[in-house]
Amino acid sequence: MTQTPTLAVEELQTWFFTKLGIAKAVDGVSFAVERGRVLALVGESGCGKTVTGFSILGLVDPPGRIVGGRILFQGVDLVPLPAERMRALRGARMAMIFQDPMMTLNPVLSIETQMVEAVRAHARVSREAARRRACETLAMVGIPRPQERLRAYPHQFSGGMRQRVAIAIALLHRPDLIIADEPTTALDVTIQSQILSEAQRLCRELGTALIWITHDLSVVAGLADEVSVMYAGRIVEQGQVDEVLDRPRHPYTRGLLGSVPSRNVRGQPLAQIQGMAPSLLALPEGCPFRLRCTRADDRCLGMPDLVRDAGGRAVRCFHPHEGEAAP
Amino acid sequence: MSGPNGGPLLEVRQVSKRFVKPLDLAARLANLLGAGLREEVIHAVDGISLAVAAGEVLGLVGESGCGKSTLGRIVAHILPPTSGMVLYRGREITALSGAEARAAALAVQMIFQDPFASLNPRMRVRDIVGEAPLAHGLVPRHAIDGYVDDILRRVGMDPSYRRRYPHQFSGGQRQRLGIARALAVRPEFIVCDEPISALDVSIQAQVLNLFMELRRELNLTYLFISHDLGVVRHIADRVVVMYLGRVVEESPTEALFACPSHPYTQALLAAVPTLNQRRRRFQPVQGEIPSPLDPPSGCAFHPRCPHAMARCRAETPPLRVIAPGRHSACHLNDG
Numbered sequence: 001m002t003q004t005p006t007l008a009v010e011e012l013q014t015w016f017f018t019k020l021g022i023a024k025a026v027d028g029v030s031f032a033v034e035r036g037r038v039l040a041l042v043g044e045s046g047c048g049k050t051v052t053g054f055s056i057l058g059l060v061d062p063p064g065r066i067v068g069g070r071i072l073f074q075g076v077d078l079v080p081l082p083a084e085r086m087r088a089l090r091g092a093r094m095a096m097i098f099q100d101p102m103m104t105l106n107p108v109l110s111i112e113t114q115m116v117e118a119v120r121a122h123a124r125v126s127r128e129a130a131r132r133r134a135c136e137t138l139a140m141v142g143i144p145r146p147q148e149r150l151r152a153y154p155h156q157f158s159g160g161m162r163q164r165v166a167i168a169i170a171l172l173h174r175p176d177l178i179i180a181d182e183p184t185t186a187l188d189v190t191i192q193s194q195i196l197s198e199a200q201r202l203c204r205e206l207g208t209a210l211i212w213i214t215h216d217l218s219v220v221a222g223l224a225d226e227v228s229v230m231y232a233g234r235i236v237e238q239g240q241v242d243e244v245l246d247r248p249r250h251p252y253t254r255g256l257l258g259s260v261p262s263r264n265v266r267g268q269p270l271a272q273i274q275g276m277a278p279s280l281l282a283l284p285e286g287c288p289f290r291l292r293c294t295r296a297d298d299r300c301l302g303m304p305d306l307v308r309d310a311g312g313r314a315v316r317c318f319h320p321h322e323g324e325a326a327p
Numbered sequence: 328m329s330g331p332n333g334g335p336l337l338e339v340r341q342v343s344k345r346f347v348k349p350l351d352l353a354a355r356l357a358n359l360l361g362a363g364l365r366e367e368v369i370h371a372v373d374g375i376s377l378a379v380a381a382g383e384v385l386g387l388v389g390e391s392g393c394g395k396s397t398l399g400r401i402v403a404h405i406l407p408p409t410s411g412m413v414l415y416r417g418r419e420i421t422a423l424s425g426a427e428a429r430a431a432a433l434a435v436q437m438i439f440q441d442p443f444a445s446l447n448p449r450m451r452v453r454d455i456v457g458e459a460p461l462a463h464g465l466v467p468r469h470a471i472d473g474y475v476d477d478i479l480r481r482v483g484m485d486p487s488y489r490r491r492y493p494h495q496f497s498g499g500q501r502q503r504l505g506i507a508r509a510l511a512v513r514p515e516f517i518v519c520d521e522p523i524s525a526l527d528v529s530i531q532a533q534v535l536n537l538f539m540e541l542r543r544e545l546n547l548t549y550l551f552i553s554h555d556l557g558v559v560r561h562i563a564d565r566v567v568v569m570y571l572g573r574v575v576e577e578s579p580t581e582a583l584f585a586c587p588s589h590p591y592t593q594a595l596l597a598a599v600p601t602l603n604q605r606r607r608r609f610q611p612v613q614g615e616i617p618s619p620l621d622p623p624s625g626c627a628f629h630p631r632c633p634h635a636m637a638r639c640r641a642e643t644p645p646l647r648v649i650a651p652g653r654h655s656a657c658h659l660n661d662g
Contacts, residue, residue: 044527044528044529044530045527158615159391160615161615188390188391188554188616189390189554189556189595189598189599190390190594190595190598190612190615191390191615192598192600193597193598193600193609193610193612194609194612196600196609197608197609197610200608200609215527215528216528216600217528217602218557218599218600218601218602219600221600221601221602221603221604221605222600222601222604222605222606222607222609223600223606224606225606241605241606242605245602245605255529256528256529257602259528259529259531259532260557260602261535261557261558261560261561262557262560262601262602263602264561266560266561266580266581267539267561267562269536269539269540270532270535270536270561271532272529272532272533272536273529273532273533276497276499276527276529276530277527277529
């Protein structure tokens with residue numbers, strides 16, 4: 001790596017101090033994304049992938065708090081940054097796209113009002129110039145007749161179009177980093193394919209670094225350059241997309257890949273991971289995947305470290321698979 | 328287990344469902360003054376016929392708004408069709424009465440997409456699963472606890488959860504409860520409306536396996552509605568593809584995925600991301616599913632279809648046989 005990555009997260013810890021105890025939603029997560037690259041953050045609900053995204057943007061609310069680690073955005077640590085400096089970055093240099101576009105959009109304001117406001121929050125431009133920029137950005141994400149659609153309200157758009165508007169708002173300032181949290185999960189496959197194609201174009205043409213949070217490994221395969229698989233607040237496996245998907249080393253990654261229907265014989269029972277993800281408030285001792293794992297033994301009562309090889313491939317397991325092809 | 332004379336277990340004939348939004352008072356007053364406002368009508372399901380054989384899994388796919396859930400609800404007798412017939416074991420359901428009508432109603436059950444919305448939060452597991460068999464007299468009151476325990480075990484749940492409430496369970500367990508509730512009245516046919524799409528990946532495989540296991544053990548027939556083509560490919564014997572209220576293609580599963588006939592099916596299959604295509608260039612279908620309030624003329628897919636010709640705008644293509652067991656509604660099939 002010769003250039004500074006757009007984002008480097010180092011040993012991030014975001015904990016939630018609840019009445020029932022401390023939930024370590026993110027516990028020692030590290031990864032980096034370079035310009036124009038796509039990193040997929042994969043995991044099931046409650047594994048900490050969304051909280052990781054929120055932590056990067058400084059959006060974690062009490063009882064949650066970043067208790068350790070660094071978030072280097074273009075070399076600057078965001079964790080100690082005062083709120084005003086964060087606000088200046090958020091929406092301008094980095095942006096987030098949520099699963100539900102209504103997290104971004106205000107239902108009672110027209111798209112124009114919202115977009116013009118978003119432009120002028122970070123740039124000293126006239127209302128007219130802001131409107132022009134909004135219009136161009138809507139056209140860029142493939143919204144037909146943007147001039148006309150600017151005057152519409154969120155409820156007048158379909159789900160797919162609404163997500164495009166949310167993406168357009170994220171793009172207004174051509175940010176260097178976009179965090180997309182399951183933005184296509186609620187959409188139909190043809191619309192998903194349109195949005196994925198836009199995302200790829202952005203990375204290619206504008207050099208945006210993209211963090212794509214998802215649980216869908218097929219989307220990861222089609223979109224990402226690198227993958228980090230999370231389980232119970234920690235990264236369990238990390239590497240280039242081909243490496244991880246073709247030669248998964250962690251039993252959890254292998255289990256997820258093995259349960260995809262296309263990797264099974266039609267009509268036969270799917271290979272499945274036993275049990276369900278543990279509650280963050282009652283994690284088992286040692287490796288949190290231990291109770292669902294077929295390879296677990298007494299050694300797994302201790303916590304395995306994330307071991308990284310020379311090629312940047314990392315796995316957190318005492319009994320990783322060695323070079324075997326994916327199930 | 329099949330219907331009379333080996334016919335289909337369940338059949339719908341030319342079923343349509345129109346949802347009408349009546350004019351409000353202001354609009355009616357405006358009409359008195361000659362405004363000429365019309366009621367808004369949505370053809371959610373438009374003249375669909377299909378048949379499901381006993382023991383078969385029929386997959387129903389399509390994008391949101393294509394009418395697949397409405398059709399599922401008509402099949403499960405939750406919604407009455409505006410026109411057309413639903414036949415169970417060769418007999419029209421609305422024509423049945425008394426004990427026969429009740430038996431037909433119990434024989435077809437439904438499992439819903441959202442396991443958080445489909446269970447009554449104020450009822451205990453015992454009542455959620457046990458209420459219907461008690462009310463219908465399938466099980467005497469003194470035996471109900473044992474019966475509920477059996478069904479819970481069958482769907483892979485611990486019977487000691489009998490006294491719990493739905494909020495004490497995870498999504499996957501709630502979906503198992505939904506399945507237990509449907510099984511409790513000993514159905515033969517289950518309409519599964521996106522039953523695993525709200526679940527986590529590792530749980531999806533578990534629940535899908537449960538569906539296949541139950542089908543084998545209880546000889547069930549499914550109408551399996553899903554937008555996830557990978558799942559449908561895995562579980563279904565035959566697949567029906569819907570677009571804007573109509574069937575555009577119907578085919579045995581293997582043949583459909585091997586060589587889709589209708590341009591919409593082709594586009595849909597091409598859009599599905601797969602594990603083996605890395606950093607692919609997504610080449611999306613243009614446009615979106617049009618509003619059912621104002622459907623396009625002729626073939627509803629023509630505005631998005633790469634092969635559209637003048638005829639497609641004018642004339643609706645009928646569903647016709649293109650190979651044994653395969654149907655497709657496209658003018659291209661006329662050669």
